[in-house]
Amino acid sequence: MNTGKVTIHDISKALNIDSSTVSRALNNSVRVSKTTKEKILAKAKELGYQRNSLASNLRTNKTNTIGVVVPRISRHFFSTVIAGIEETAYDNGYNVVICQSLEQLKREQIITETLVSNRVDGLLISISMQTTSFEHLEAFEGYGAPIVFYDRPCNFKNSSSVSIDDFEASFKATEHLILQGCNHIVHFGGPQDITLYQNRKEGYKAALVKHGLGYNPDYFFSTKLSEEDGVAMAKKIVKFSTVDGIVSANDTAAISAMRYLKSVGKHIPKDIAVVGFNNDPISAVIEPSLTTINQADFNMGKKATMILIEQIKNNRTTRLSVVLESELIVRDSSKYKND
Amino acid sequence: MNTGKVTIHDISKALNIDSSTVSRALNNSVRVSKTTKEKILAKAKELGYQRNSLASNLRTNKTNTIGVVVPRISRHFFSTVIAGIEETAYDNGYNVVICQSLEQLKREQIITETLVSNRVDGLLISISMQTTSFEHLEAFEGYGAPIVFYDRPCNFKNSSSVSIDDFEASFKATEHLILQGCNHIVHFGGPQDITLYQNRKEGYKAALVKHGLGYNPDYFFSTKLSEEDGVAMAKKIVKFSTVDGIVSANDTAAISAMRYLKSVGKHIPKDIAVVGFNNDPISAVIEPSLTTINQADFNMGKKATMILIEQIKNNRTTRLSVVLESELIVRDSSKYKND
DNA sequence: CTGTTAGCGCCTTCAC
DNA sequence: GTGAAGGCGCTAACAG
Numbered sequence: 001m002n003t004g005k006v007t008i009h010d011i012s013k014a015l016n017i018d019s020s021t022v023s024r025a026l027n028n029s030v031r032v033s034k035t036t037k038e039k040i041l042a043k044a045k046e047l048g049y050q051r052n053s054l055a056s057n058l059r060t061n062k063t064n065t066i067g068v069v070v071p072r073i074s075r076h077f078f079s080t081v082i083a084g085i086e087e088t089a090y091d092n093g094y095n096v097v098i099c100q101s102l103e104q105l106k107r108e109q110i111i112t113e114t115l116v117s118n119r120v121d122g123l124l125i126s127i128s129m130q131t132t133s134f135e136h137l138e139a140f141e142g143y144g145a146p147i148v149f150y151d152r153p154c155n156f157k158n159s160s161s162v163s164i165d166d167f168e169a170s171f172k173a174t175e176h177l178i179l180q181g182c183n184h185i186v187h188f189g190g191p192q193d194i195t196l197y198q199n200r201k202e203g204y205k206a207a208l209v210k211h212g213l214g215y216n217p218d219y220f221f222s223t224k225l226s227e228e229d230g231v232a233m234a235k236k237i238v239k240f241s242t243v244d245g246i247v248s249a250n251d252t253a254a255i256s257a258m259r260y261l262k263s264v265g266k267h268i269p270k271d272i273a274v275v276g277f278n279n280d281p282i283s284a285v286i287e288p289s290l291t292t293i294n295q296a297d298f299n300m301g302k303k304a305t306m307i308l309i310e311q312i313k314n315n316r317t318t319r320l321s322v323v324l325e326s327e328l329i330v331r332d333s334s335k336y337k338n339d
Numbered sequence: 340m341n342t343g344k345v346t347i348h349d350i351s352k353a354l355n356i357d358s359s360t361v362s363r364a365l366n367n368s369v370r371v372s373k374t375t376k377e378k379i380l381a382k383a384k385e386l387g388y389q390r391n392s393l394a395s396n397l398r399t400n401k402t403n404t405i406g407v408v409v410p411r412i413s414r415h416f417f418s419t420v421i422a423g424i425e426e427t428a429y430d431n432g433y434n435v436v437i438c439q440s441l442e443q444l445k446r447e448q449i450i451t452e453t454l455v456s457n458r459v460d461g462l463l464i465s466i467s468m469q470t471t472s473f474e475h476l477e478a479f480e481g482y483g484a485p486i487v488f489y490d491r492p493c494n495f496k497n498s499s500s501v502s503i504d505d506f507e508a509s510f511k512a513t514e515h516l517i518l519q520g521c522n523h524i525v526h527f528g529g530p531q532d533i534t535l536y537q538n539r540k541e542g543y544k545a546a547l548v549k550h551g552l553g554y555n556p557d558y559f560f561s562t563k564l565s566e567e568d569g570v571a572m573a574k575k576i577v578k579f580s581t582v583d584g585i586v587s588a589n590d591t592a593a594i595s596a597m598r599y600l601k602s603v604g605k606h607i608p609k610d611i612a613v614v615g616f617n618n619d620p621i622s623a624v625i626e627p628s629l630t631t632i633n634q635a636d637f638n639m640g641k642k643a644t645m646i647l648i649e650q651i652k653n654n655r656t657t658r659l660s661v662v663l664e665s666e667l668i669v670r671d672s673s674k675y676k677n678d
Numbered sequence: 679c680t681g682t683t684a685g686c687g688c689c690t691t692c693a694c
Numbered sequence: 695g696t697g698a699a700g701g702c703g704c705t706a707a708c709a710g
Contacts, residue, residue, distance in 0.1 A: 005482060007687055018697045023689055033695060050478050053456040054397040055687035058702050063393070073437075074418035082412065086439065095453055098412075098437045100425065114434055117392040139389050143344060282594065282619055346703055357681045362705060372679060394703035397686050 006049040015043055026051065057119070065095045066308060067120035069111055071103045071128055076251075076280035077297050078126070081150060084301020085124060092309050094121070105130035112136045116143070122308045123147045127154060146311035150304040151295070152196075153321065160311070160320035162304040166196050169293050169326035170203030173247045173275040176291065176328055178211045182245030182273055186219045188233055188257070190249045197222075200249045225249060230256030237272075238264060244272055251276040251292075255283050258290060275328075288331040296324040345388040354382055365390065396458070404434045405647060406459035408450055410442045410467055415590075415619035416636050417465070420489060423640020424463060431648050433460070444469040451475045455482070461647045462486045466493060468533075485650035489643040490634070491535070492660065499650070499659035501643040505535050508632050508665035509542030512586050512614040515630065515667055517550045521584030521612055525558045527572055527596070529588045536561075539588045564588060569595030576611075577603060583611055590615040590631075594622050597629060614667075627670045635663040 008026065012019040017036060025032045025040040032040075043049075057063045066089050070078050082098060089096045097120065101108040108128050115123065116139040123140050125147065134156050140147050141157055153161035177185050187204045190197035205215045218240070223229035230253035237243045238261070248254035254276030258268055266272055268289045275291040283290060303322055311317055347365065351358040356375060364371045364379040365388075371379075382388075396402045405428050409417045421437060428435045436459065440447040447467050454462065455478040462479050464486065473495050479486050480496055492500035516524050526543045529536035544554045557579070562568035569592035576582045577600070587593035593615030597607050605611055608628045618631045642661055650656055 008689095009687080019687090020689075020698080021696055023687095024696090027689085031695060036695080048478070048481055050481065051456045052397070052458065052687050053453075054393050054402070054458060055702090056689070058391070058393040058397055058704090059687080059689045061702070073412045073421065074415065076413065079413035079418075082439075090449075096438075099435075100421075110429075114392075117390045119391065119393060139387075142387055142389065280619070282591075282622055347705095348703080358703090359682080359705075360680055362703095363680090366705085370679060375679085391703055394686090395705070397688090398703080398705045400686070 006044075006047045007052070008049075010047060011040060011043050011049060014047070015039060061119075063095075063119050063121055064093060065097055065118070065120045066305070067112075067115035067118075067123045067125075068096055068098045069101055069108060069115075069123070069125040069127075070098060071101050071126055073098065073100055077151075077278040077295060080297035081126075081301040081304075084298040084303075085305045086301075088302045088305035088309070092305075094309065101128040103128045103130060109136045112139070116140060116145075119143065119145075121145055122312045124304050124308055125149055126151045141317070144315065146308060146317045148304045148308045148311075150300055158317035158319050160307050160318075160322070162300055162307065162322045162324065164295050164300070164326045165323050166199035167203040167206070169277070169295070170200040170247065170249070171207045172203075172326065172328050173291070173293050174204045174207035175211070176330070177245040177247065177273050177275060178207065178213065180245075180273055183213065184219070184240070184242045185213070185245035185247060186233075186237060186240075186243050187221065188225060188230070188246060188248035188250075188253045189220060189222045190225050192222050197249055204247055219243070223253070225253040227252055227256040229253050231260045233257055234260040237261070238266070246272060246274045248274065248276045251279045251283065254290065255279070255287065258287055291331060292329040294327040294329055296326060300324055345383075345386045346391070347388075349386060350379060350382050350388060353386070354378060400458075402434075402458050402460055403432060404436055404457070404459045405644070406451075406454035406457075406462045406464075407435055407437045408440055408447060408454075408462070408464040408466075409437060410440050410465055412437065412439055414617075416490075416617040416634060419636035420465075420640040420643075423637040423642075424644045425640075427641045427644035427648070431644075433648065440467040442467045442469060448475045451478070455479060455484075458482065458484075460484055461651045463643055463647055464488055465490045480656070483654070485647060485656045487643045487647045487650075489639055497656040497658050499646050499657070499661070501639055501646065501661045501663065503634050503639070503665045504662045505538035506542040506545070508616070508634070509539040509586065509588075510546045511542075511665065511667050512630070512632050513543045513546035514550070515669070516584040516586065516612050516614060517546065517552065519584075519612055522552065523558070523579070523581045524552070524584035524586060525572075525576060525579075525582050526560065527564060527569070527585060527587040527589075527592045528559060528561045529564050531561050536588055543586055558582070562592070564592040566591055566595040568592050570599045572596055573599040576600070577605070585611060585613045587613065587615045590618045590622065593629065594618070594626065597626060630670060631668040633666040633668055635665060639663055 008019045008022040011022045021032060022040050025037045068085055073079055086096050099111040105128055108131060122145050137147060137156060147159040149161035151163055153163045174185060189201045192198055208215050221233050234257035254274050258274055261272060262268055277293045278295050279290055279292045307320055347358045347361040350361045360371060361379050364376045407424055412418055425435050438450040444467055447470060461484050476486060476495060486498040488500035490502055492502045528540045531537055547554050560572050573596035593613050597613055600611060601607055614630045616632045617634050618629055622629060646659060
């Protein structure tokens with residue numbers, strides 16, 4: 001085994017075949033005879049040849065790599081999206097570079113600059129919560145790399161986006177509780193300057209109205225949906241003894257609220273039914289009674305990647321906006337009970 | 340703004356300065372006058388120049404990039420390790436490429452081949468559960484890239500590893516339960532052909548022996564520690580009405596067992612105390628009574644990266660084995676109760 | 679301080 | 695089917 005700095009020229013010399021032929025053989029070109037191809041492959045293996053993608057990418061001006069920017073990989077929703085991205089990318093012969101912005105604009109800028117300087121063929125990005133301007137993304141268009149936004153859509157030049165219909169998802173969740181017999185449904189809403197959370201609130205309202213329940217402002221909360229917020233809201237609810245349902249705009253608040261409610265003797269879901277978004281399976285192990293709205297996570301990754309690859313291949317950036325259907329997952333809370 | 344294919348030569352021509360000087364200026368070399376440096380930087384900005392790292396890396400034969408192979412990013416333990424890796428890498432001017440093996444050898448092989456062909460400067464890897472031979476890692480040594488194993492140590496050439504002392508962690512957990520007054524402690528063990536799980540079992544035994552409780556084979560289970568395994572073991576425990584403590588070799592089994600036990604009226608932690616490894620914070624929201632052994636996750640990432648960078652810089656691969664201390668996190672189950 | 683020269687490893691016309 | 699030649703964009707001697 002060699003020291004590893006083996007190049008096509010080493011193979012070329014060892015075999016007395018020109019390096020261009022070696023290159024062709026290594027790329028499985030049809031214009032090389034089967035016998036020489038075999039000879040070359042054998043020698044390459046013997047010498048421990050390792051292709052240098054830097055050189056080849058420089059020459060061909062493409063990297064077969066997709067850059068992915070994600071706010072935080074540890075969030076269940078995002079790691080599932082990534083799974084969908086990776087599957088689709090690998091199936092189509094692309095590599096994936098995953099980077100976390102940690103919801104910081106500064107980091108997002110550094111990351112995207114690195115991706116640009118490494119000339120990824122395209123970008124999949126869910127922008128950070130701090131991101132309001134998009135100059136750092138212009139460089140991608142600059143060298144012809146298409147951009148697809150996922151989950152957090154953006155109006156940026158000719159870029160496309162894939163997301164879900166928040167209004168519809170929230171509507172579905174609320175209607176589900178109504179059909180279960182809930183009459184006093186609370187909404188744990190997020191910051192109302194974010195479109196996504198506005199839409200979730202509107203979906204909640206629309207479902208109430210449709211079923212003749214009417215919207216009660218006392219039943220609407222707007223917080224950052226943290227663990228603490230969940231507990232605080234649960235405490236308020238205990239005072240409204242009539243509340244029999246919660247539609248939470250995220251999972252964190254839903255779960256911590258449930259936990260608090262149970263600790264004070266409220267039975268879930270008999271007394272109060274809860275719906276959250278994108279619950280980690282681990283919460284289902286512990287709280288099977290928590291109903292979930294699935295944001296089409298895996299499919300979102302697949303769809304976004306498919307669109308991106310299509311644009312890379314056809315060398316164009318046509319604006320495209322895909323809205324995926326959300327899915328209501330109702331768990332069976334009796335799973336472990338009837339043994 | 341240009342189409343983006345701007346090179347140093349374009350700047351060179353526009354300014355009538357040689358491209359080598361442009362290159363130096365762009366790299367902030369001291370051997371360029373301040374005035375020309377400013378002129379060059381201004382023109383670069385004006386033309387929308389974007390450095391091509393492919394070319395530069397090819398030339399310098401280094402990429403300033405660390406490859407990271409992780410079994411699964413969605414697992415809380417690993418995503419925390421990654422946070423530690425990223426922080427350390429960025430602070431030292433390195434980029435990070437994260438790849439998931441999904442515990443599959445096949446994928447690990449493909450991933451490492453890509454990392455090699457892209458000539459990462461070093462590798463951080465936690466091998467997949469399927470990995471028993473290491474040929475696919477030889478290419479790294481081949482071109483001089485050091486390897487550091489984290490969490491799952493390996494005897495591979497001159498590579499280093501960073502892990503925790505599983506024996507000590509398990510011992511600590513078991514002793515903790517004993518000191519709480521538990522006399523009949525069960526161990527949910529993993530596959531015993533894996534050293535890690537052997538060590539955890541031995542730590543459990545040693546603590547029992549130290550405190551004069553003795554090891555009872557009926558109290559030891561060996562499974563894959565899945566959710567279903569957790570429930571199945573919990574069911575068995577219910578039959579041993581004496582059991583008052585569980586040391587689980589992972590979190591999944593611990594959590595699902597707890598859930599089952601509670602569903603059949605066992606109170607946690609009064610009737611049965613449970614310790615698991617690396618619980619996701621989400622489980623703490625729902626089950627604060629679950630005690631946790633923290634595998635020094637963030638620090639493991641930091642430490643492994645520091646070692647790797649040190650080896651990259653000094654261009655050597657000295658075998659190093661670092662064992663980090665684990666930490667017992669005892670939660671307060673009354674957190675939400677006394678309101 | 680700046681220019682000249684050469685080449686990193688690979689691929690791709692263009693010949694033959 | 696194979697070889698010769700040139701260059702992707704950048705940097706590192708070596709001069710001056």
